[in-house]
Amino acid sequence: MRRMATETAQTDGDVPAEITAHLTLEDRVGLLRAMLLMRGIEERAMMLYRQGKVPGSFYDGFGQEAVSAGPAWAMHGHDRLCVLHRDLAAHLIRGVEPARIFAQYMGREAGITRGRDGNVHFGERRVGCVGMVSMLPDMMLVATGLGMAFKLRGERRAALTWFGDGSTSRGDFHEAMNWAGVQRLPVIFVLENNQYAYSTPTAGQFAVDPVERAATYGFPGVKVDGNDVEAMFEATRVARERALAGDGATMIEAVTMRMHGHAAHDDMKYVPTEQIEEWRRKDPIDRQVRRLEPLGVDVAALRDEVRAEIEAAVAEALAGPMPDGATATERVFAEAPALLEDGASPWSGF
């Protein structure tokens, strides 16, 4: 089994100045921007939730921004993503507008699901994303099927899916990993190990680190510092190369920490304070800032720009209508095919 050298970075708050030669300064700033946008949107949405403007509950990926930003950056627009609920940066990188994300949270007509589904349960098919369902990790199989389609048609494309540590206990994890292994499919499985499935720590979830299991399905598993966005990018880039070469799947375990409760109602009393403090020092945004500031990047200006974008998006979303209840029974069935389309390809390497 291969392990990334970056695993050692897990032990302290610092990160190597440079992980990969495949990112330009523009890429590295883009990664920071995506993470800042994700955090800013989620913090602002939490405020809207507390103001009673977001129905249901609210789920965020605070502290896990690198897990979605890095991999999404490494994927081409014609690749496909099955996105999990703490991976907002992936949607942003593919090109989903923040205003539509706020509208989605608030159950408004302009949201990606037009109020049909809530919070982070969405995927914009026009940018090649499939939204999750609550039964985890169902999307591992959908991603495997996407990979199957690419292989069947002889296309050099790959599918990527995120799933959590809790998901590794369910049968669909096994069925997807096994299937991808047997058929050598171009799929990248990103295990978002954030230490807790709701209140259950990983010790109550598995006896063997799931990354060890990848080898038993016939493909490599790599353990990556999930709070290092460039390490996540690099691991995904390598996995994608492997997939496109016809060598099959890769599992990437992103070691990270869920810094907030499972959802807004969860006070997370079951997590030791020291554990939170330890991970706060490894914040993925702070780390990327420390990397880029010495290179002359004006992070303060970037933060201002992101903040302005978010406020404009909130205003736009709030101005949009709620869906009309009379339309609730419409569009259960498709009249014509409506398929996945391509999203943005932000990486300079394409």
Added chain:
Amino acid sequence: MPAMTYLQAISDAMREEMRADERVFVMGEDIAVFGGAFKVTDGFLDEFGPARVMDTPLAESGIVGCAIGAACEGLRPVAEMQFADFVSCGFDQLVNVAGKMFYRQGLSVNITVRLPSGGGFSGGPFHSQNPEAWFMHSPGLKVVAPSTPEDAKGLLIRAIRDPNPVVFLEHKHLYRRVRGEVPAGRYETEFGARIARPGSDLVVIAHGAMVHTALEATEDSEASIEVLDLRSLVPLDEAAILDSVRRCSKVVVVDEANQTCAAGAQVAALIAQHGWEDLDGPVVRVGSPDVPIPFSPPLEQAVLPQPDDIREAVRELLDY
């Protein structure tokens, strides 16, 4: 028109669609090298090759989930459950992922899941079930159940082309027992009911194998008995059902499935609500009692509706 068995007609539908449309492919357990547990895809591997005739791992959730993924990319997978009973292992993918996808995010899921269903040959509790009602109760899935070779072919072609997930119930007991004229070429049969035999005194409403049981049970009747073959359960042809009720006034609804909340329960409820004024007697239901389908022939026959059960129900209702 060539005469074909029900099984040959199903096979023919897939073969013709695969020849004409490279997006169509078949996947399932033991369907390639072995040609399928019932030989529905016999010869497919030789004609279409392993990429489009895919032997899968023994993983029903995987089969449905991977079919969904492939469909999101524009392919048109036809997935076989080796037995309809095994779809319980793929239930979540079908109900929660496929059925809700378009409503939630406007992404169509063009998959057909074939379910060899039904009993009558000592298959026992895990090879005899009729699970159509599970899927009728799940929004976003279409559910069809042909009774004749001609409809089996036309409905399957229609299902393969439908941009939505379609659950296709093919009754195993009809596979080689029923033979009929089947048009050549690629034709679609719309998802709606058909009158299997017209009548005016009473209508028996059924689907799948029970259409044949109903025809057999009523062929010697002195009364004029209509048999309405539903063919499609979602969408349910409410107009055709209510029209038969209007013309016949008396209704027997037959299910092979366990009776509680079966397809026939929905039909009976529809008639109670919208056909009440046309009725000249209670809506009578015939179906399997709520027990697992037993293995031993005397037990199985006691559970599955037999021609005599329908005959008796018809006689009693005619005398009402």
